[in-house]
Amino acid sequence: MQPFVFPRWSNKLVRLTGAVLSAAPLYVIGLVWYGASAKTLDVGYAPTQPVPYSHALHAGELGIDCRYCHSTVENAAQAAIPSTETCMNCHQRIHTRSPKLEPIRASAASGLPVQWTKVHDLPDYAYFNHSMHVDNGVGCTSCHGRIDKMEVVYQHEPLSMSWCLDCHRAPEQHLRPVDQVTNMGYGLAEGQTQLAAGLELRRQHQINPPTDCSTCHR
Numbered sequence: 001m002q003p004f005v006f007p008r009w010s011n012k013l014v015r016l017t018g019a020v021l022s023a024a025p026l027y028v029i030g031l032v033w034y035g036a037s038a039k040t041l042d043v044g045y046a047p048t049q050p051v052p053y054s055h056a057l058h059a060g061e062l063g064i065d066c067r068y069c070h071s072t073v074e075n076a077a078q079a080a081i082p083s084t085e086t087c088m089n090c091h092q093r094i095h096t097r098s099p100k101l102e103p104i105r106a107s108a109a110s111g112l113p114v115q116w117t118k119v120h121d122l123p124d125y126a127y128f129n130h131s132m133h134v135d136n137g138v139g140c141t142s143c144h145g146r147i148d149k150m151e152v153v154y155q156h157e158p159l160s161m162s163w164c165l166d167c168h169r170a171p172e173q174h175l176r177p178v179d180q181v182t183n184m185g186y187g188l189a190e191g192q193t194q195l196a197a198g199l200e201l202r203r204q205h206q207i208n209p210p211t212d213c214s215t216c217h218r
């Protein structure tokens with residue numbers, strides 16, 4: 001029997017492992033840098049979606065309310081992305097042969113959901129809740145911009161911690177009547193200022209967004 005010997009190339013392997021290990025700190029730095037920049041701070045991030053769905057057409061021109069599709073936004077932490085059935089409510093009759101809608105028809109036939117790419121994505125250690133904002137009169141536009149004018153959704157705000165805190169310290173700059181939260185063209189009445197109207201709403205509804213760490217890091 002031959003005595004077991006390591007083949008010559010295993011020396012190379014040892015050297016390679018060494019190189020990988022010494023690169024590990026770089027990898028960690030890269031990860032932190034990525035976490036801080038790529039997804040969360042990327043104002044303007046607009047991934048290509050599997051279907052060229054347009055908010056400018058549906059929410060803008062056709063005037064469909066946000067809650068028709070994002071139905072959980074007032075009751076839950078997450079604003080649900082609509083299911084294929086929601087699209088098919090209209091598209092089993094409208095544009096039934098459009099190639100742009102082929103992935104929707106395929107999804108309806110197979111029962112497999114469409115793989116939409118997330119646009120906004122906070123790191124897991126930060127807690128966010130839609131209903132607590134929307135039900136207190138913070139409109140979608142304060143955090144997402146004029147979605148009704150976007151052909152492709154993009155991230156409008158930095159979603160950084162200081163951005164959250166700026167509003168938590170002075171929410172009156174953003175408050176509106178609760179029945180106006182999905183109104184993209186919301187404007188003040190003649191002679192009103194946001195500061196006066198916001199302070200009045202803040203007092204009426206006793207709105208005091210907390211700023212202690214455990215609010216968002218639980």
Ligand code: HEC
Nearest residue numbers: 058059064065066069116117118119120140144147148153
């Ligand atoms: C007819 C259905 C429909 C309506 C109405 C609608 N949306 Fe959407 N929305 C979608 C779909 C589908 C996506 C996922 C694809 C995409 O990002 O474009 C989406 C994505 C989004 C996103 C990005 C989600 C992410 O991945 O981070 C935001 C923000 C958003 N919608 C806000 C709104 C607002 C605000 C309104 C009302 C002005 C609205 N939507 C109306 C269907 C709809």
Ligand code: HEC
Nearest residue numbers: 051052053064082086087089090094095098099100101104
């Ligand atoms: C309330 C009805 C309604 C719902 C719900 C709806 N759409 Fe539409 N959609 C329309 C109408 C109407 C048009 C056509 C507008 C036109 O041609 O002037 C359209 C057009 C489109 C087009 C362009 C088709 C082409 O060939 O030009 C796409 C893509 C599309 N919708 C995707 C979606 C997706 C994805 C969903 C679900 C998230 C959805 N729609 C939900 C009514 C709806």
Ligand code: HEC
Nearest residue numbers: 066070073078079120121122128133134138139140143182
């Ligand atoms: C106070 C800021 C704020 C307001 C107001 C707000 N959003 Fe968001 N939205 C966010 C943040 C932050 C995220 C990313 C959440 C995450 O990654 O956990 C998000 C994510 C989303 C998503 C993706 C699904 C999800 O929940 O992660 C949709 C869809 C959405 N918002 C729709 C809406 C609509 C529609 C409105 C108005 C009715 C609205 N948002 C109001 C901040 C806001």
Ligand code: HEC
Nearest residue numbers: 127128132136142164167168171174206207208209215216
């Ligand atoms: C445009 C203003 C605005 C922005 C931006 C904003 N918030 Fe808020 N937030 C509010 C208001 C208003 C409330 C409701 C306060 C109340 O109920 O008194 C609130 C409440 C909350 C609550 C619930 C607090 C509780 O009562 O337990 C959490 C959690 C929260 N915000 C997290 C975030 C995070 C995370 C971000 C950033 C990603 C953010 N918020 C950005 C205005 C804002």
Ligand code: HEC
Nearest residue numbers: 036040123126159160161164165168210211212213215216
């Ligand atoms: C209103 C919500 C909110 C409050 C209150 C809050 N944070 Fe944050 N924090 C966030 C969000 C959102 C992020 C993620 C930001 C990003 O993606 O860059 C974050 C990120 C962080 C990070 C990661 C590093 C960084 O700066 O990106 C640390 C550390 C941190 N917070 C500590 C704290 C401490 C300590 C407190 C209390 C003094 C606190 N936070 C209060 C929302 C909040």
